[in-house]
Amino acid sequence: MTSANGNTRASSNKSGAEVIVVTSGKGGVGKTTTTASLGAALALRGKRVLVIDADIGLRNLDVILGLENRIVFNLVDVAKGLCKPSQAVIKSKKSNNLYLLPASQTDDKDVVDEEEVRKAIDNFRREYHFILVDSPAGIEQGFKNACAGADSALVVTTPEVPAIRDADRVVGLLSAKGLEPRLIINRLDLAMVDRGDMLSVPDVQEILGIELIGVVERDENIIVAANCGEPVVYNSKAKAGAAFSRIAARLCGEGEPIPYLEQQSFWSRIGRRLGVA
Amino acid sequence: MIEDSTDVPDSEMAGDGKGGSIVPGTPFIGGLVSARGTGDGLILRLDGRASSGDLQLALVDFISSRKGFLSGTDVAVEWVGRLPDAQEEGVVRELLSGRFGMVVREFRSASRTGERAEVTPLRVGQKSEFEADDSIPDSELHSAASTEAGAERAKSWRERNSVVGREMKGSNTNKGAGSSSLFGGLELIDSEVEEVVSKPRSGRASAGRGFDPSQSMWDDADARVIYGTLRSGQRVESEHTVVVCGDVNSGAEIIAGGDIVVLGILRGVAHAGAYDETGGGRFIFALSLQPTQLRIGSTITRGSGEGSGSGAEIARVDGSLIVVEPYQAKNLMSRR
Numbered sequence A: 001m002t003s004a005n006g007n008t009r010a011s012s013n014k015s016g017a018e019v020i021v022v023t024s025g026k027g028g029v030g031k032t033t034t035t036a037s038l039g040a041a042l043a044l045r046g047k048r049v050l051v052i053d054a055d056i057g058l059r060n061l062d063v064i065l066g067l068e069n070r071i072v073f074n075l076v077d078v079a080k081g082l083c084k085p086s087q088a089v090i091k092s093k094k095s096n097n098l099y100l101l102p103a104s105q106t107d108d109k110d111v112v113d114e115e116e117v118r119k120a121i122d123n124f125r126r127e128y129h130f131i132l133v134d135s136p137a138g139i140e141q142g143f144k145n146a147c148a149g150a151d152s153a154l155v156v157t158t159p160e161v162p163a164i165r166d167a168d169r170v171v172g173l174l175s176a177k178g179l180e181p182r183l184i185i186n187r188l189d190l191a192m193v194d195r196g197d198m199l200s201v202p203d204v205q206e207i208l209g210i211e212l213i214g215v216v217e218r219d220e221n222i223i224v225a226a227n228c229g230e231p232v233v234y235n236s237k238a239k240a241g242a243a244f245s246r247i248a249a250r251l252c253g254e255g256e257p258i259p260y261l262e263q264q265s266f267w268s269r270i271g272r273r274l275g276v277a
Numbered sequence B: 001m002i003e004d005s006t007d008v009p010d011s012e013m014a015g016d017g018k019g020g021s022i023v024p025g026t027p028f029i030g031g032l033v034s035a036r037g038t039g040d041g042l043i044l045r046l047d048g049r050a051s052s053g054d055l056q057l058a059l060v061d062f063i064s065s066r067k068g069f070l071s072g073t074d075v076a077v078e079w080v081g082r083l084p085d086a087q088e089e090g091v092v093r094e095l096l097s098g099r100f101g102m103v104v105r106e107f108r109s110a111s112r113t114g115e116r117a118e119v120t121p122l123r124v125g126q127k128s129e130f131e132a133d134d135s136i137p138d139s140e141l142h143s144a145a146s147t148e149a150g151a152e153r154a155k156s157w158r159e160r161n162s163v164v165g166r167e168m169k170g171s172n173t174n175k176g177a178g179s180s181s182l183f184g185g186l187e188l189i190d191s192e193v194e195e196v197v198s199k200p201r202s203g204r205a206s207a208g209r210g211f212d213p214s215q216s217m218w219d220d221a222d223a224r225v226i227y228g229t230l231r232s233g234q235r236v237e238s239e240h241t242v243v244v245c246g247d248v249n250s251g252a253e254i255i256a257g258g259d260i261v262v263l264g265i266l267r268g269v270a271h272a273g274a275y276d277e278t279g280g281g282r283f284i285f286a287l288s289l290q291p292t293q294l295r296i297g298s299t300i301t302r303g304s305g306e307g308s309g310s311g312a313e314i315a316r317v318d319g320s321l322i323v324v325e326p327y328q329a330k331n332l333m334s335r336r
Helices: A031-044 A075-079 A114-122 A141-147 A161-176 A190-195 A201-208 A221-228 A239-251 A266-273 B052-064 B086-100 B144-160
Strands: A018-023 A049-053 A098-101 A130-134 A152-157 A181-188 A211-217 B033-038 B041-047 B074-080 B103-109 B224-227 B235-238 B242-245 B253-256 B260-266 B269-272 B284-289 B293-296 B299-302 B313-318 B321-326
Touching (some): A018 A031, A018 A141, A031 A049, A031 A130, A031 A181, A031 A239, A075 A114, A114 A141, A141 A161, A152 A161, A152 A201, A161 A201, A181 A201, A201 A211, A211 A239, A221 A239, B033 B052, B041 B052, B052 B086, B074 B086, B086 B103, B224 B235, B235 B242, B242 B253, B253 B260, B284 B293, B293 B321, B299 B321
Parallel strands (some): A018 A130, A018 A152, A049 A130, A152 A181, A181 A211, B041 B074, B074 B103, B224 B242, B242 B260, B253 B269, B260 B284, B269 B293
Antiparallel strands (some): B033 B041, B293 B299
16 A cells, blocks of 8 residues: 555565554543554564654653653754754664654744655665654644654544544544554553443444554553653563554564454443433 | 645545645634724734734734724734734734834733733634723624625635634624624634524525425435545535435534435534525434534534434424434425
């Protein structure tokens, strides 16, 4: 499948990196966690990965990876030609395969435009298997910048109505850009789904209707990992870590099917409770 | 045309080759400028929390539509939220004197302390917080002639800047007939929906007509058919009937002069008979009716928020209410 900027999605090793933007519309649903965790998981599988923080002004990817004290140059410097691209890239602490291109904290999102970001990313296409771009929340210039140069998209949502509404909007915008999105459902709580207090995976799919690439259950280890600056995939006991590893496998074309799809629909439960359905 | 706030050319949008140009969305700038008269003369109030681009646009529009009243006067300019810097002062002075022959007496801060506030652009639907109680109401500033021109300009403004997000046209105040709000009535309604009567779109009284209720069969050659699901934020507007072969997600809108047929789940907002006060006997049909709102003509009803009854349903106006009942083909034409 060819995306709007002409790169084919299926090829990765041969003709340059597969560039994937991680976005959501809604804030706080787990884009940065997903970017860092998938980056680390792909690196563990032997892929060379660059994660780019496109959240200019509110950078977080560096903190999640524990690299905040090592930042000298950033994405804006590369885009404006103020440094050599390789000078801005930081190797991660635990892996020789994972690198970070941080955002600037002192600018805001309008300081670069799509063309500048696309050209900045072009500097790195030949050196990596995967380039993951962490998008800011929203649908304005920051989001547009993050999508520039991407071949495909991952949309992250939680199983909550406001998040799904925003994700739906973003899916429409991404499709219009020719970036076919795949879905990650984050913070699923199976106990709540069973009680009928949370939307199930089929409920979310009924509204969004795009290809589901993974489900990550709610896991306290994520918060701990974020505060320690070590992605959760390095914690062998964390359920969420295992989930991200499975998603990474699917991104490489080697994944197993997703087990959450047979849950009973939330709406039919509500209907039964009210004696309607 | 399907409106979406992307700058993707028409050819790349699903299913539509004849819509208007689609341009990136901009924030709602209707409330950024107001005017009032005092003992010392005229005062223009500008919302300094908006970006200076938006402010200048709003200023030009505001003065242009009230040229007869305002041009050539001298005026004090008051800034809410912050004071302008020297460059901005210069730009505003230039703009007012060059284009409208207005002279600025002074710049001053509207806030008590005059401190600099963070400049954040207004988000769509957010009314600018300041509404001077003693502003000159639009009905006095607009002459009948400028309303026409205003409506034309509102239309071209809309074509230049498609508004993102939910806009609801309504008029729940007692403004005089000659005063339509400058930007074609873009006002966010805060009050309970039941109290609001949605005014049908203006200026297209002939839209959706041609249907003769005495006929038992009728062929609408202008109906639009959309293949695919409408996602949140997408909007279809047509003077005729609209058929969607797919779902209409929450946050999407269909505005049709004719009927609306959704071969899927309707979760968004649907407005049938949109150019006719009475609704023209139009209906809204869906395989599963779970709307946020249904509107037919000038009647509105809220969705109940739960799943619908089972099976296809059709909504019509009955008296002053919208009534939903299970769909039966044989009743379709006889009940118009």
